[in-house]
Amino acid sequence: MKKKWIDNIKNNSEFAKNHNIDEKTVRLIKENKDYHTSLETIESICEAENLNLSQFFKEVEEMFPEVRMDHQ
Secondary structure: OOHHOOOOOOHHHHHHHOOOOOOOHHHHOOOOOOOOOOOHHHHHHHHHHOOHHHHHHHHHHHHHHHHHOOOO
């Protein structure tokens, strides 16, 4: 999420408002590489980006094969 959306934003407050999340959350994602984003935040961002959760996680697996989830 950080790499896909957050790293390139110029205005944290605007991104937060447009994605229905708190500006503090945007800052935490942007500045703290160990920050664990809640599913609620992921859902809000995906909804604003017109992306469903399954597509989001598929993209995560493609971008970062080391986090691939086993589908058993």
